[in-house]
Amino acid sequence: MRILIIHQYLWSHYKGKIYSELQKIVNTHKNDELLVLQTSLNEITRANLGPVDRSIHQYNYQVLVDDYYENIPNTTRARKMLYWVRKFKPDVVNVSGYYEPAMNMVIFYCRMVGIKVIISVDSTEEDKPNIWWKETIKRFVVNRAQGFFCYGSKASEYMLKFGAKPEQILLENNAVDNEKIASIYQEAYPNRDNEKQKFALRPYNFIYTGRLMAIKNVKNLVIAFSKVKNKDWGLIILGDGAEGENLRNYVADNQIEGVKFIEGQAWYNVPKFMAIGDVFVLPSYSEPWGLVVNEAMVCGMPVVVSNKCGSSHDLVKNGENGYTFNPYDTEELAQILLKFVNEPQKINSFGDVSKEVIKKYSPGQVAQEMYSGFKKVLYEHK
Structure with missing residues (x-):
């Protein structure tokens, strides 16, 4: 053949x-x-x-x-x-x-x-x-x-x-390359506290990684995060793109505290930054699949994924390893973020389910x- x-x-x-x-x-x-x-x-x-x-x-x-x-x-x-x-x-x-x-x-x-x-x-x-x-x-x-x-x-x-x-x-x-990503993440995790201090991060953090483009809907993630209003939780935005300056200006103009922008990274560095986050969020208006969800799950993270992303229908078990949401509804997303803010013990239990689900992928x-x-x-x- x-x-x-x-x-x-x-x-x-x-x-x-x-x-x-x-x-x-x-x-x-x-x-x-x-x-x-x-x-x-x-x-x-x-x-x-x-x-x-x-x-x-x-x-x-x-x-x-x-x-x-x-x-x-x-x-x-x-x-x-x-x-x-x-x-x-x-x-x-x-x-x-x-x-x-x-x-x-x-x-x-x-x-x-x-x-x-x-x-x-x-x-x-x-x-x-x-x-x-x-x-x-x-x-x-x-x-x-x-x-x-x-x-x-x-x-x-x-x-x-x-x-x-x-x-x-x-x-x-x-x-994705599950073994490689897990290895990079596990090597980086013990240095998590030092890295969080280096970037002046809050104790807990939601994290988005990807290109900063309109279709990625990162602005609505920022708006939803601004409704959380909890000093223990921050938002990491890891990436570059055409919307980067607009997002930074929006955060500054609206005095939204706790948002940390970090420049885009090569794929093999992304798990190192997953190690300083706690809950992964992908808010895209459209995403055929969204392999970064696989990466977050390999790292044992809860995942909050727009229902317009193909992976949300196969990888996200609502209430078990994460949640899906309407990317146009910032109030719905804010309420989902609050589930983790109010019950941080979900992070580990949801992360364990993520690692189990992603094995066959x-x-x-x-x-x-x-x-x-x-x-x-x-x-x-x-």
């Missing part, structure tokens, strides 16, 4: 771990071969989050263009992807998404020459406003595939709406489900 995966950019450390685990599985089958095409090195919006760490990518891969993804014309992407499809001669191809012209060219070509296609899907119906003609195009593209790797139950629901059959849903999972498990999916599509859809 010859497997070809086409992905957008090499920077994705979490995908690197999954593909490395998949390579291990492939290596145990002498007639199997894996090749991953990484279209680019990175995307512009993540350029300040650290360089590509090639040591993570322990699998057979080719980088098509040494540039940012946004700088590569669709014609160049399509030409290079199709060159490798013809050169590698795969039995099954896994493409990332169904919304980019170059990826769609690959889908149509493979359909024409009889190569099986699996589409990786991180979109959900609630991601963006659904325009009828765009939905029609999506339906047409989706129905060219024989299988789907979905990042969560909401993504699979979206594919079923487009006409995918239940047996074509081959994966409902998404993972591991790179090894995702890789095994992917491999089984490739076999199913190839051998059961002759």
Whole structure:
């Protein structure tokens, strides 16, 4: 079985771990071969989050263009992807998404020459406003595939709406490098008090980590936090982005105490900052999944996640390891934050549940489900 995966950019450390685990599985089958095409090195919006760490990518891969993804014309992407499809001669191809012209060219070509296609899907119906003609195009593209790797139950629901059959849903999972993140967190935790003193933090802290963009809805998190009014609790905002200055000005203008801004960090430093937080919050208006929720749960943290994030439907057990909320309702979010302020003993008990829930969302498990999916599509859809 010859497997070809086409992905957008090499920077994705979490995908690197999954593909490395998949390579291990492939290596145990002498007639199997894996090749991953990484279209680019990175995307512009993540350029300040650290360089590509090639040591993570322990699998057979080719980088098509040494540039940012946004700088590569669709014609160049399509030409290079199709060159490798013809050169590698795969039995099954896994493409990332169904919304980019170059990826769609690959889908149509493979359909024409009889190569099986699996589409990786991180979109959900609630991601963006659904325009009828765009939905029609999506339906047409989706129905060219024989299988789907979905990042969560909401993504699979979206594919079923487009006409995918239940047996074509081959994966409902998404993972980060659990072992690495847990190791970094555990190494940093003993120095927690010193780091909190260094950043002049309060005894307890809610924490957001991610880009500071309008869609991330961090302002509503700040507004909700301002309603808490408890001197023992602070809010850490870890990240950079276009909304950074506006958020700082809003905090200053409204004299909101206890908010600490910290510049964005490379992925491998984020667990160190999780170690000085107590409750993780992701308030996004839209998030196909939100892998940072996985990271927080690996670190044993309670998670408060917007119900517009795909991961909220699979990872958050309301009242057990966290809560979901309407991202437009700051009062609802404030009341959830107060649950931890009023009962700080929830932090440890909820965190323990988080660590238990996240165990099955591991790179090894995702890789095994992917491999089984490739076999199913190839051998059961002759």
